[in-house]
Amino acid sequence: MSSNKTKINIRVEKPGFDEDQDMFPFIGTDDGDELLDSSDLPSTLPFIALRNSVFFPTIVTPINIGREQSTKAIQKANTTAKYVAIFAQRDASTDDPDEDDLYEIGTIARIVKMMRMPDDSLTAVLRGRQRVRRKSLSKKGGYLNGKVELLKYDLPEDALTFRATIDSVRDAARKAIELSPNIPSEAQMMLDNIDSSSHLLNFIASNLNNEVISKQNLLRENSLAKKATMVLELITKELQVLEIRDQIDTKARGDIEEQQRQYYLNQQMKAIQDELGDNPNKAEIERLEKRALETELPEDVTKVFAREIARLRRMNPQVAEYSVQLSYLETLLDLPWNVYTEDNFDLPSVAKKLDDDHYGLEKVKDRILAHLAVLKLKGDMKAPILLLLGPPGVGKTSLGKSVAEALGRKYVRMSLGGLHDESEIRGHRKTYIGAMPGRIVQNLKKVGSNNPVFILDEIDKVGQSHRGDPSSALLEVLDPEQNSTFHDNYLDVDVDLSKVMFIATANNFGAIQPALRDRMEIIRLDGYSEEEKLEIAKSHLVPRQRKEHGLKTKQIKIGAPTLRAAIGGYTRESGVRSLNRQIAGMMRYAAKQIAMEEAKSVTIKPDMLETVLGPATFEREPYRAGKLPGVAVGLAWSQVGGSILYIEASLSPGKGGLQQTGNLGTVMKESAITARSYLKAHADKLGIKREAIKEQDLHVHVPEGATPKDGPSAGITMLTAMASAYSGKPVKPYLAMSGEITLRGRVLPVGGIKEKLLAARRAGMKHILLSKLNEKNVREIEARYLKGLTITYVETMREVLDFAL
Structure with missing residues (x-):
């Protein structure tokens, strides 16, 4: 039943x-x-x-x-x-x-x-x-x-x-x-x-x-x-x-009665041991008190410890709360309350360490050195929180580790990706079974220092759920004015985080909570150019992979042309992770040849890459000079670097309509409309017949329609392509341009200048048109990267057309 x-x-x-x-x-x-x-x-x-x-x-x-x-x-x-x-x-x-x-x-x-x-x-x-x-x-x-x-x-x-x-x-x-x-x-x-x-x-x-x-x-x-x-x-x-359930119930009742009996006997034994002065729990408490005397605890922590160990002394060791209280006191004593490592303020050696570990990133290194210089002069500076912002693989996390090694500080990394529980930051109340401190305190305990370099990795990937918002909990951690009294729920005492050097990393700035962004100083890492990737591969990646694959220097040779071919044909990224994987593939190929005694040494040449790594993943379209009107070359930027961008314009009989194709975004479409409006308004001055505008439809197309394209950089390129189509004059060969346009005829500056100029140089371009306001960005680029390029700065759209046509 x-x-x-x-x-x-x-x-x-x-x-x-x-x-x-x-x-x-x-x-x-x-x-x-x-x-x-x-x-x-x-x-x-x-x-x-x-x-x-x-x-x-x-x-x-x-x-x-x-x-x-x-x-x-x-x-x-x-x-x-x-x-x-x-x-x-x-x-x-x-x-x-x-x-x-x-x-x-x-x-x-x-x-x-x-x-x-x-x-x-x-x-x-x-x-x-x-x-x-x-x-x-x-x-x-x-x-x-x-x-x-x-x-x-x-x-x-x-x-x-x-x-x-x-x-x-x-x-x-x-x-x-x-x-x-x-x-x-x-x-x-x-x-x-x-x-x-x-x-x-x-x-x-x-x-x-x-x-x-x-x-x-x-x-x-x-x-x-x-x-x-x-x-x-x-x-x-x-x-x-x-019947089986009845037997289990009977046995359970017997077990409960036995537990009550054991509890009674334990209480009697405890009383006898107290009388004889032979209580094992007393020895445990004395050990904790001795550790407390040997540990330099802050005054408020000393008071809390004295109060809590008095509670432990009154507790029955058989109850579950006893082990919770014992664990709490152990945690208090394990934390490095007044333990600091001595900083190495030999800034030249710090600079050398950063240069040895990371190629390029000059602005980032200068900012870190400036921060350390102030810390050296002032001594107890409240450290601002640095945010290393950039695409994956550019060395944000490893840069923080290099800073720790250069300073002589302990290094600790905390990954925040996918964190949804606020108690992971602030800890749990110690009244709960299984409670423990937050991960900030846990990492300080693990590293054993109160002034480490603390990497908060992937801070833009912190989530929120019904368990709270960890981003809000991080506000207290990352505020220099508040983190000297950071409150952990488990410890229930304030922890001083003002001496910790926090370095956060992120890929997407917009995904970070606005209040959290306000508390951090942003250092952007825009990614590496192909030239920089080549130097990184030669100086860092190849030696590292050679060592990891058990190869000697004489056993494998990878020349600069091979690395350049691998960078262009097999990677499309801002960082160097994918390039590192491709180099590892070359090392495996060489290791197999040598291990099977098919060769004593292997030299990998560019024409061998298809055999070693497979067919090229990416193809870069070279510049093709032509005399056909209506074709102009622009410069584009993305997180994986720069590239040239063809813009084509053609006319057909119609009623003056405008058609745009090529998977264009809203901003690019607006640039096309603005350029055509400017041409219609100034047709007489530009030598364009108004009948051509009124009686012919204009079709603007940007090739590679499967790739979404957007941004204001193509404004002057669209203007040039349209003017060339209407006037019948071809665009000057080997000319590329980038700039935003306005209805008033102004040429405004754009971003990504370094990547764009490097892309133009790789494509064999000779002349570049840029906004006058971008001249300051060009001055920041090393001269060797601009060799063979003639850059002309313009302020108006009329200057663009005069030069280009």
């Missing part, structure tokens, strides 16, 4: 409901063996489909009607002969069952009473009468209905064996009622009042805690003898479960 019910009851899944509810059965006044006559039934009966339950004959139970088709069926039955056929569903998740979704054998029931519930649903009290077999099914009228065939039980041939089986079923049900604490004793009386064998079997079968398929097998069985045997087997299995 089901042991999780408060009464003997039937678990029925009501149509339209997805969860079981307990319904209380009512025992009829007769023995339940009264059979129906088919002449008493209408030819077609309404059907009701049950989910997760089987309805048995002789059982009276209320059913909540939820589904619309079931509501119509029960209302139809109530207004006619009050009979309804009930069938169990094969799949409870089916909301609109059909013939194949219902079992063939069901039960015909009579409506005893209909009730309207407060939630406007119907509850029908049904009394099962007789088993039926479904002969047909229809959905006519919006509900399930059909014809049925009445079924009768086959009477047992061996009456004595059958009676013995029924007695065994009744005895097993009594034992189940006795063993289950949740079934009331009144259930015993209900069993004793059932005289009919079929009624008894149906009543017990409906209350068994079994699956629908098992109950459906019981309903389908025609032989009373077999049905009795099946019920006996099922209730015996459930009785075994109840």
